[in-house]
Amino acid sequence: MIKLFRTSDAVLAVRGDEAFALNDFSFDALFRSPEPDILVEEALRTAHSISLPDPAQAWLAPLESQEVWAAGVTYLRSRAARMEESESAGADRFYDKVYAADRPELFFKATAPRVRGHLGLVGIRHDSTWSVPEPELTLALNAAGQVFGFTIGNDMSARDIEGENPLYLPQAKMYRGSCALGPCLLMGSRLPAADAAVDLIIERAGATAFEGHTALDQLKRSFTELAGWLFKEEDFPNGCLLMTGTGIVPDSNFTLQSGDRIRIAIAGIGELINTVA
Numbered sequence: 001m002i003k004l005f006r007t008s009d010a011v012l013a014v015r016g017d018e019a020f021a022l023n024d025f026s027f028d029a030l031f032r033s034p035e036p037d038i039l040v041e042e043a044l045r046t047a048h049s050i051s052l053p054d055p056a057q058a059w060l061a062p063l064e065s066q067e068v069w070a071a072g073v074t075y076l077r078s079r080a081a082r083m084e085e086s087e088s089a090g091a092d093r094f095y096d097k098v099y100a101a102d103r104p105e106l107f108f109k110a111t112a113p114r115v116r117g118h119l120g121l122v123g124i125r126h127d128s129t130w131s132v133p134e135p136e137l138t139l140a141l142n143a144a145g146q147v148f149g150f151t152i153g154n155d156m157s158a159r160d161i162e163g164e165n166p167l168y169l170p171q172a173k174m175y176r177g178s179c180a181l182g183p184c185l186l187m188g189s190r191l192p193a194a195d196a197a198v199d200l201i202i203e204r205a206g207a208t209a210f211e212g213h214t215a216l217d218q219l220k221r222s223f224t225e226l227a228g229w230l231f232k233e234e235d236f237p238n239g240c241l242l243m244t245g246t247g248i249v250p251d252s253n254f255t256l257q258s259g260d261r262i263r264i265a266i267a268g269i270g271e272l273i274n275t276v277a
Contacts, residue, residue, distance in 0.1 A: 020047035031239025074245030123177025128158035145231035214247030
């Protein structure tokens, strides 16, 4: 199992209790490659050994020029929350339909420069009264649409704005500081455990303000299914990342505040930590 960590001037590979600095390694080349795992193994042959990174170190998001896309209503909890938030607008039936439909909900989330990394600052909209993080397993897809790795995604969302009218989805999902990825890219086409736990903890003033848990086996759609729909009529020469939806949604009586610390953990990958700006 190899994890890739990105800094402003280097890419580090961690394999077990060993760490390596990869020479002239490019995430763009990795995402373009038809065989990303072989590309990493070749880079490891000429890499030099280094000390294991500090667990408290900040990391850049594991991408270069890749776009980030997202899937919605892929967990039963997400379906219920979306129906709840949009009920007053009479649009709740749309989310019930998309949960059962063949075609998933897919939407554009962020360009690479807009993505925050591990320990980076995320944002909330000042015109939102129900802003939440959405912890999501995120797929790394190469130019051929193949899953070759995984990371943790934080799909920040203004749920009240989307609930007011589904046509407001871009404003609810795409704004300054609305996307974070990290802390690393876990290489592989399969996760170590298909039922890996997903945990969300939101800390406020040193205390836990919200805590939620789910598991990846609650995800309704397969990775290949979601990737297939995204690549059906679209090209990604540099590959892309695809968030797979959330199974943890804080109730409407909770909203993020400036200074909140968001901790998202997925077993086998690690923990993504962000603070609300």
